[in-house]
Amino acid sequence: MQDELNTISPDHQDKLVQQFEYINDLIANDNIEKAVELLLELHYADLADFLDNVNRKYYHIIFPALASMLNSEVLVWLSDGNKQPAIEALGLDVSARLIDELDIEDSIEVIEALNSELKELIIAKLKTDKRQQIIEGFKYPENTAGRVLEKDFVSLRQHWTAGQAIDFIRRSNISADFHAAIVVDSRVKPVGTILLCKLLKSSRNVPLVELMNYEFMAADTNTELDELAFIFKQYALTIVPVTTKQGKLVGSISIDNMLYIVEEQAESEFLHFGGINNSDIFYNLYTTTKSRFPWLFVNLVTACLTSLVINQFSDTISKLITLATIMPIVASMGGNAGTQVMTVTVRALANREITSTSTKRVITKEIYVCTLNGLLLAAIGIVLTYVLFAEIKLSLVFASAVVVNFTIAGFLGSCIPMILNHFDIDPATASGVFLTACTDAIGFFSFLGLAYFFLV
Structure with missing residues (x-):
């Protein structure tokens, strides 16, 4: 059974559509309990697809029923046009709790889609640290590195050995997956990057200065995303440190996050050929x-x-x-x-x-x-x-x-x-x-x- 779940079948999309139709029929016939059970079995990206396409009049039925068990990532994967209706259906307290669980860049993406009144109400409900980080993020112009930088990253000291770096990573509370770390000097300025695989394959006593990549590229918080996308593609980067104008490290952008940014940039360019600035078919x-x-x-x-x-x-x-x-x-x-x-x-x-x-x-x-x-x-x-x-x-x-x-x-x-x-x-x-x-x-x-x- 598990093998079937982990295997992508040729008709995966067709089966998913059939499942969506079945769940939609359950909701229409007031069988909410069974519908919620099936919805919670979906991957959060598939659940977001379902919610994007279901009639919005069901939001006030579905979201309260899912609230206590909803994966916060669903809010990120919802289309921008449906984020506000979803937040309204969930209520301020539940929405704030879910947004608190997200990484800072995802939290900003969700809140950015709300109108100014709801945005202020949600931000006021967030935890103090998250609220401060979001307010700081909104200070940067749209489509710049400051808006999408990741705060949950690994930075290692230049004078450490591989063993010290590995021990530090084990002790850290970093929840996000990562493939590379940033090496900084005593003034917290990036001096290089290092791949996790290279770190793990090295002896414990090897200094980081012998392992790190000195040919890295850094961006400041005001670097535009299209410029950043070009840099990632041009130099086949895994991670880019994000710094202040003075060069101090404040965050990073990883290849995982950059893939979504590049996709959005490509979609935006495609739509602009038709003179369209917004692609969301779910807007009013x-x-x-x-x-x-x-x-x-x-x-x-x-x-x-x-x-x-x-x-x-x-x-x-x-x-x-x-x-x-x-x-x-x-x-x-x-x-x-x-x-x-x-x-x-x-x-x-x-x-x-x-x-x-x-x-x-x-x-x-x-x-x-x-x-x-x-x-x-x-x-x-x-x-x-x-x-x-x-x-x-x-x-x-x-x-x-x-x-x-x-x-x-x-x-x-x-x-x-x-x-x-x-x-x-x-x-x-x-x-x-x-x-x-x-x-x-x-x-x-x-x-x-x-x-x-x-x-x-």
Whole structure:
């Protein structure tokens, strides 16, 4: 039986969904006792998934029944949109007890999702030490190392031997799992890191200075998380000490915690391509609408500007109605080419692959690539449009407009993200709106302009 529990079967997710449906039916039929029994058998991450998807009207039934036996980690794994309803259903006293059991970075994550009134009430109920640590954590800006640093870490003295370090770890009250420790000097400044496996394989009398890694990277509390994610990935780190501006060690960020941060950063970048700043499908209607509206409004404005370009050629279109059927093709092709360039450029910016010395080379390459693709597609387009409309001049105008739009799309697709990044505007969020407007406007202008001169 235990082997079955520890083995991931191919239909694990399907079985979990079936179990959720069964528990949901039990709750709907007022069989709360059986439902609670099955819920408590779930892993805390699976329990959080169930609570994310169950009807919220059941929260005031489920949470009080689970309160005395609920794993505090469930609050962390709940989606941000459901953390507040869960806290309200549990009540202040139970919620404060559960948050007190969490690591400081997890406590901050839970409290951060609450409104200001509930946040203050919960913080006031916490133990003094935890309250002070949370208040200190909120002093740091969002998306910085200070918000996510771990207070439960291992620091070893530089002058110790391996034996002294092992004895210290055995005597310590550190509850969190760890893979590495930080070595500090007499002023509590990090001087190196050491892997636990290396420490355990060494003789007791070997000094730590012979075992520790001197090529470590430290971050101060104001280091941004995207910068931290890059450092972890670039240098394959296991742990990063977090220090004050004066260099004193105040916490750490381990690879375990960093995996979640990197995942959140990647998800955020992905959502920003759609102009969405918040991914939580469990937020209420107002919050979701508010988060999506701004860039949709910008898109409306830029679309109106594009329509003005088309309006300038209304007489040209009326004289040759075929133009109306072809011009969207030019704009669409240019937009797709620009999006390819934009995606590559935004990714390169996020990974710090573009520097001041490589900017010109990157832009030039993308222009050449787009121009070459434009020429190839223009050649194909000449044949297709001639077959469809039997007008060689129209085909040549179409091909010329494609080449022009592709060339400019290569330039704008690489330049727009770089310019936005230079002005500290998230290129993943804003680039798409501006790029689409530009490629549409230029596509229509180039095609209709050429048609005006050569066809009408």
